[in-house]
Amino acid sequence: MQAVKNIFIVDDHQMVIDGLRLIIDTIEGFDIVGESTSAPHALDVLDTVNADILLTDVSMPEMSGIELTRLVKKRYPHIRIIALSMFSESQVVAEMIDAGISGYILKNTGKQELIEALNKVASGQNYFGPDITLQLMKSFKRNQDETSRLTDREIEIIRMIEQDFGNKQIADMLFISERTVETHRKNILRKTNTQTVVGLLKYAYERKII
Amino acid sequence: MQAVKNIFIVDDHQMVIDGLRLIIDTIEGFDIVGESTSAPHALDVLDTVNADILLTDVSMPEMSGIELTRLVKKRYPHIRIIALSMFSESQVVAEMIDAGISGYILKNTGKQELIEALNKVASGQNYFGPDITLQLMKSFKRNQDETSRLTDREIEIIRMIEQDFGNKQIADMLFISERTVETHRKNILRKTNTQTVVGLLKYAYERKII
DNA sequence: GCCTAAATACGTGTAAAACGGTATTTTTGT
DNA sequence: ACAAAAATACCGTTTTACACGTATTTAGGC
Numbered sequence: 001m002q003a004v005k006n007i008f009i010v011d012d013h014q015m016v017i018d019g020l021r022l023i024i025d026t027i028e029g030f031d032i033v034g035e036s037t038s039a040p041h042a043l044d045v046l047d048t049v050n051a052d053i054l055l056t057d058v059s060m061p062e063m064s065g066i067e068l069t070r071l072v073k074k075r076y077p078h079i080r081i082i083a084l085s086m087f088s089e090s091q092v093v094a095e096m097i098d099a100g101i102s103g104y105i106l107k108n109t110g111k112q113e114l115i116e117a118l119n120k121v122a123s124g125q126n127y128f129g130p131d132i133t134l135q136l137m138k139s140f141k142r143n144q145d146e147t148s149r150l151t152d153r154e155i156e157i158i159r160m161i162e163q164d165f166g167n168k169q170i171a172d173m174l175f176i177s178e179r180t181v182e183t184h185r186k187n188i189l190r191k192t193n194t195q196t197v198v199g200l201l202k203y204a205y206e207r208k209i210i
Numbered sequence: 211m212q213a214v215k216n217i218f219i220v221d222d223h224q225m226v227i228d229g230l231r232l233i234i235d236t237i238e239g240f241d242i243v244g245e246s247t248s249a250p251h252a253l254d255v256l257d258t259v260n261a262d263i264l265l266t267d268v269s270m271p272e273m274s275g276i277e278l279t280r281l282v283k284k285r286y287p288h289i290r291i292i293a294l295s296m297f298s299e300s301q302v303v304a305e306m307i308d309a310g311i312s313g314y315i316l317k318n319t320g321k322q323e324l325i326e327a328l329n330k331v332a333s334g335q336n337y338f339g340p341d342i343t344l345q346l347m348k349s350f351k352r353n354q355d356e357t358s359r360l361t362d363r364e365i366e367i368i369r370m371i372e373q374d375f376g377n378k379q380i381a382d383m384l385f386i387s388e389r390t391v392e393t394h395r396k397n398i399l400r401k402t403n404t405q406t407v408v409g410l411l412k413y414a415y416e417r418k419i420i
Numbered sequence: 421g422c423c424t425a426a427a428t429a430c431g432t433g434t435a436a437a438a439c440g441g442t443a444t445t446t447t448t449g450t
Numbered sequence: 451a452c453a454a455a456a457a458t459a460c461c462g463t464t465t466t467a468c469a470c471g472t473a474t475t476t477a478g479g480c
Contacts, residue, residue, distance in 0.1 A: 151456060164408040166436070180458050186438075187456095195438085197407060198374040361426065376466070390428050396468075405468090427476070438465070447456070 005122045006033040008051040010042040012060045023111055039063035051079055058085040069099035080121050103127040155209055157184045162210045215332045216243040218261040220252040222270045233321055249273035261289055268295040279309035290331050313337040367394045372420045
């Protein structure tokens, strides 16, 4: 493992790049091997430099940080990515993480936190600031609420499934169309993140729905 | 409730009917209002007499006691039925009970037991001699053995079903054909008297197979 | 060695559920 | 009154399981 990590910076504001460069230049163990104010351009240039870490903005005009992340992970999987953002909206954080980043810091982050993030990511770990973690918890919780927000009708359908009734039987008993039962089941499976009756029943037993 | 209970006797052997008549004539509280050596004929005649109890043989040429029982319960549900048999084969006993009888006694039964049977059945209870009860236990146990005689492979399949694997996945994991998994499932459902995964899993949980 | 049960596998067809979506009506909350 | 969510219903297609049967091979018990 080489002693100095090479960093590539992408941001649509040159000012931000300059600021980051001033700071990183004072940090030992890191070297800036390239920069770009255009995500597509960065994608091309990364081929010609030996970057270990990519520092990228999230909100960019030509290509979002999410998209850039996906493409970079695809073309240069060894490059670890740290997202830089003005703010930490939970949805965006979640999507960036999903895309494959290893770190997420705010643009108002102090030098010490930047150092910590760079060091951790360089050593193969992840770094998410306390605020980012909070956002993640929010996102996770919202997801959880989403999967558990089953309507009364859906819970009723689940119980009838547990009673081993088929769609047609359920439809007859509830005086609705079999198609309606199908749609309820589809929604139930989606909300509970299950694909089968077995999975659904396990979910339901765990959450004491039945 | 009338004091005297009316009895109708059906047996393809007149001798048996005569013998029963001799005995029952000495028992207070019972009156023989009809007899027949033919089950189909008995079915017709029952319409013209006011019978409370039907004493019927089990093994008859034109129509079995099982079939007669079913038809009588259908046409004259108020009539309570006592089966008379030469022997107490568990399978036959089970089928007679399933058909709806209220009593089962052997043809070599003593007068006292006959009295007890008649009295109990007349008062709305059931009467099965000790030997009949033994046969029932045998039948029940055999049934139980049958449904629980799942092979090691079948139990393995059940567990994988519970783990929410599909047939193809189970086949791949066990290095067997998907068709083989299908056959195992078919046999499992048959043995456990279930038709669906839900029913099967309930069965399995109850019997602590999983 | 023989018999039986278990395990395996297949053919053919049907039934039920899932998939991925759209659309309208009703209900609920503000 | 209005907006959003819920409930309802449908479409066409695909996937999976089930049904009912037959057949061969392997394993186990005697």
